[in-house]
Amino acid sequence: MTKxxxxxxxxxxxxMCANLCKAGHEVRxxxxxxxxxxxxxxxxxxxxxxxxxxxxxxxxxxxMLPAGKHVLAVYFGDDGVAAHAARGxxxxxxxxxxxxxxREAASKADAAGFLMADAPxxxxxxxxxxxxxxxxxGGPEEAYAQAKPILDAMGKNIFHAGGSGxxxxxxxxNNMLLGxxxxxxxxxxxxxxxxxxxxxTFFDISSTASGQCWSMTSYCPAPGPVPAAPSNRDYQPxxxxxxxxxxxxxxxxxxxxxxxxxxxxxxxxxIYQDLDTRGHGGLDFSGVMKDLKRQLD
Amino acid sequence: MTKxxxxxxxxxxxxMCANLCKAGHEVRxxxxxxxxxxxxxxxxxxxxxxxxxxxxxxxxxxxMLPAGKHVLAVYFGDDGVAAHAARGxxxxxxxxxxxxxxREAASKADAAGFLMADAPxxxxxxxxxxxxxxxxxGGPEEAYAQAKPILDAMGKNIFHAGGSGxxxxxxxxNNMLLGxxxxxxxxxxxxxxxxxxxxxTFFDISSTASGQCWSMTSYCPAPGPVPAAPSNRDYQPxxxxxxxxxxxxxxxxxxxxxxxxxxxxxxxxxIYQDLDTRGHGGLDFSGVMKDLKRQLD
Numbered sequence: 295m296t297k298x299x300x301x302x303x304x305x306x307x308x309x310m311c312a313n314l315c316k317a318g319h320e321v322r323x324x325x326x327x328x329x330x331x332x333x334x335x336x337x338x339x340x341x342x343x344x345x346x347x348x349x350x351x352x353x354x355x356x357x358m359l360p361a362g363k364h365v366l367a368v369y370f371g372d373d374g375v376a377a378h379a380a381r382g383x384x385x386x387x388x389x390x391x392x393x394x395x396x397r398e399a400a401s402k403a404d405a406a407g408f409l410m411a412d413a414p415x416x417x418x419x420x421x422x423x424x425x426x427x428x429x430x431x432g433g434p435e436e437a438y439a440q441a442k443p444i445l446d447a448m449g450k451n452i453f454h455a456g457g458s459g460x461x462x463x464x465x466x467x468n469n470m471l472l473g474x475x476x477x478x479x480x481x482x483x484x485x486x487x488x489x490x491x492x493x494x495t496f497f498d499i500s501s502t503a504s505g506q507c508w509s510m511t512s513y514c515p516a517p518g519p520v521p522a523a524p525s526n527r528d529y530q531p532x533x534x535x536x537x538x539x540x541x542x543x544x545x546x547x548x549x550x551x552x553x554x555x556x557x558x559x560x561x562x563x564x565i566y567q568d569l570d571t572r573g574h575g576g577l578d579f580s581g582v583m584k585d586l587k588r589q590l591d
Numbered sequence: 592m593t594k595x596x597x598x599x600x601x602x603x604x605x606x607m608c609a610n611l612c613k614a615g616h617e618v619r620x621x622x623x624x625x626x627x628x629x630x631x632x633x634x635x636x637x638x639x640x641x642x643x644x645x646x647x648x649x650x651x652x653x654x655m656l657p658a659g660k661h662v663l664a665v666y667f668g669d670d671g672v673a674a675h676a677a678r679g680x681x682x683x684x685x686x687x688x689x690x691x692x693x694r695e696a697a698s699k700a701d702a703a704g705f706l707m708a709d710a711p712x713x714x715x716x717x718x719x720x721x722x723x724x725x726x727x728x729g730g731p732e733e734a735y736a737q738a739k740p741i742l743d744a745m746g747k748n749i750f751h752a753g754g755s756g757x758x759x760x761x762x763x764x765n766n767m768l769l770g771x772x773x774x775x776x777x778x779x780x781x782x783x784x785x786x787x788x789x790x791x792t793f794f795d796i797s798s799t800a801s802g803q804c805w806s807m808t809s810y811c812p813a814p815g816p817v818p819a820a821p822s823n824r825d826y827q828p829x830x831x832x833x834x835x836x837x838x839x840x841x842x843x844x845x846x847x848x849x850x851x852x853x854x855x856x857x858x859x860x861x862i863y864q865d866l867d868t869r870g871h872g873g874l875d876f877s878g879v880m881k882d883l884k885r886q887l888d
Contacts, residue, residue: 393786416800428800453796455788463786464796471772471779471802474855478771481853482764485842488849489690489760491752499750499761503713503725505768507804545782552785555883556778558771561858586852 295319296444299348299355300339301368301375302389303330306415307358309422310388310448312337314356316425317447324348346378354384354444362395369399376406384440385410388429390541393459393466393548396432400458411437412461413445416468418533426450430468432461463548470545473538473562476509477582483516484586493518515580524578536575539566592616593741596645596652597636598665598672599686600627603712604655606719607685607745609634611653613722614744621645643675651681651741659692666696666707673703681737682707685726687838690756690763690845697730697755708734709758710742713765715830723747727765729758760845767842770835770859773806774879780813781883790815812877821875833872836863 296319300311303325314321315338323339324347325331331341342348345368349355355375359365365387369375375385385403387396387410396412403410411433421427427449431438438454445452455464482505486496493516501511501519513532514520524532531537542563549556565582574581574590584590593616597608600622611618612635620636621644622628628638639645642665646652652672656662662684666672672682682700684693684707693709700707708730718724724746728735735751742749752761779802783793790813798808798816810829811817821829828834839860846853862879871878871887881887 430796451799455792455796457787459786460788460792463783463788464793467779467783467786467788467793468797468800468802470782471775471797471804471807474775474778475768475772475802475804478768478775478855481771481851481856482768485767485846485849485851485853485856486760486764488851489756489764489845490754491757491760491764495752495757496761496764499727499752500765500768502748503765504805504809505765505772507768507772507806508801509804510768512801548786549782552782554778554782554785556782557862558775558855558858559778559782561855565854 296354297352298322298444299324299342299352301325301345301348301355302358303327303334304358305419306422308333309419310358311339312423313425313448314444315339319447322348322352344373345375346373349375349379349383351380352383354386354440355379356444357387357389359389362391365389365391365399366395370402376403376408379408381407383408384437386413386441386444387411388413388415390414390465390544391462392544393462394551396462397459400433409434409437409440410458411441412459413441414461414465415449416465418531429453430455430461430464432457432459432463466541466545466548469538469541470556470559470562472509473542473566473579474558475507476515476580477562477565479507479509480515480580480582480586483583513580515583523580525580525583529578529581529584531576532578532580534575535566535569535577535579535581538579539563539570539575542566593651594649595619595741596621596639596649598622598642598645598652599655600624600631601655602716603719605630606716607655608636610722610745611741612636616744619645619649641670642672643670646672646676646680648677649680651683651737652676653741654684654686656686659688662686662688662696663692667699673700673705676705678704680705681734683710683738683741684708685710685712687711687762687841688759689841690759691848693729693759694756706731706734706737707755708738709756710738711758711762712746713762715828726750727752727758727761729754729756729760763838763842763845766835766838767853767856767859769806770839770863770876771855772804773812773876774859774862776804776806777812777877777879777883780880810877812880821877822880826875826878826881828873829875829877831872832863832866832874832876832878835876836860836867836872839863
């Protein structure tokens with residue numbers, strides 16, 4: 295049993311916090327949203343009044359926040375985590391943020407005498423609730439070893455991707471590829487259909503050939519071939535367009551900073567930006583299929 | 592044992608013809624290239640002096656030609672196949688050509704009283720030599736049934752994709768997705784590396800996550816993770832840039848004619864066109880990786 299502070303009880307954080315409680319850990323939860331706090335208490339967490347209150351005497355601080363600026367402020371701002379946590383506390387940030395923000399946070403933590411790991415997740419709210427998330431962890435071996443049993447309580451696949459920021463790097467590179475292959479899969483199914491091939495026939499051929507990809511065989515954007523996919527419930531997420539867009543923004547920014555060419559990555563970003571701008575941010579990201587069929591405004 | 596005419600003994604046709612001979616069929620071969628004819632005789636085929644000579648008294652005509660215009664000329668031109676083949680002969684075109692050319696050919700064959708199937712292949716010259724090609728067949732059920740045992744002698748996976756032209760449709764939709772996912776995979780590995788993740792670590796994570804695709808797990812464009820991939824022999828093909836470009840041209844043209852949006856498909860076409868224009872048409876199509884690393888002129 296570990297004493298844990300959990301900060302950030304949003305759609306993802308709420309389920310993750312509940313799973314830590316379920317695993318028997320002593321969790322002190324904090325969020326600005328009163329309703330989220332109530333839910334956390336319902337799951338067995340104790341309510342903290344402030345960040346300072348949450349991190350007092352805990353062994354690990356877990357954060358699940360929207361962006362890098364929130365992570366940096368919560369940990370290193372006035373009255374933040376670093377100012378109040380006991381020596382030896384592990385900082386475990388599960389937010390998806392920019393690689394350079396993650397590295398800046400790790401370096402600030404190091405300067406203040408704390409170990410920190412970035413551990414962004416893959417998998418949506420259903421996986422957060424079920425405790426089947428994938429974690430991609432960046433940070434020193436010691437931080438990874440300490441984080442592992444905690445992550446095991448919230449996820450199924452835990453990968454150590456290397457030093458600080460590498461968790462974020464693995465996630466955005468993976469998700470950029472996911473965005474590209476999902477759009478490519480939508481284009482291929484739509485083209486095949488317009489040329490006279492029904493979705494199941496194209497699936498039967500391409501899924502056993504060189505077009506095979508996770509977007510096709512686990513999440514098929516054409517209704518039918520993969521019953522559990524969002525395409526069979528009118529593209530309700532799943533993994534929303536707005537979330538994919540956030541990851542593609544991070545990937546494009548990181549690529550620019552690192553001097554890496556990501557031509558298709560940027561095109562995928564544009565396509566999801568366009569959907570989001572037109573008011574479809576809440577649609578599942580496989581809903582590109584619906585757009586190709588001219589079924590969206 | 593079937594009497595077969597084989598027309599078009601190029602890089603692919605040569606191995607396919609040899610496998611038909613090996614399976615015990617009586618093959619009459621024809622090509623304009625004398626050397627290719629000699630090789631076919633070496634594999635056990637008899638040499639025909641003309642198309643007319645090749646198709647006399649055979650039960651099936653197999654063609655493997657560069658483009659639609661050749662297919663239409665060989666079958667329906669003066670002194671072509673249709674003018675000389677016996678009633679009941681099956682026309683089996685294994686070339687990769689435009690969907691509409693395949694449909695025009697099938698309709699001309701039908702008007703002349705012949706059954707025709709389009710059966711483009713997937714797999715390179717190694718698969719042609721080994722008899723392990725994938726065939727995607729379009730045409731009436733009766734044509735498919737007749738073609739099947741012959742295709743079995745040249746391939747491993749035989750799919751009936753529906754009516755005339757559907758074989759071509761399945762192939763170009765699949766290969767368009769392949770081109771997109773290969774470039775996406777190259778961009779992801781390159782980005783991950785520039786952000787500090789080595790190829791094996793990124794592979795271990797992404798190949799078990801939502802970025803998984805055939806381009807990664809069977810043909811990894813970063814050297815190392817998949818030993819048999821062309822990336823481990825300096826991107827010697829394999830499946831050349833020029834061949835991928837041909838398929839992307841066909842996909843883009845078919846998409847335009849059918850009114851299907853293929854934004855990433857067209858971008859992939861541009862990227863391979865650029866490589867080809869710069870003299871890298873003979874490079875394996877996973878060589879995009881080399882270009883992203885600025886290792887190509």
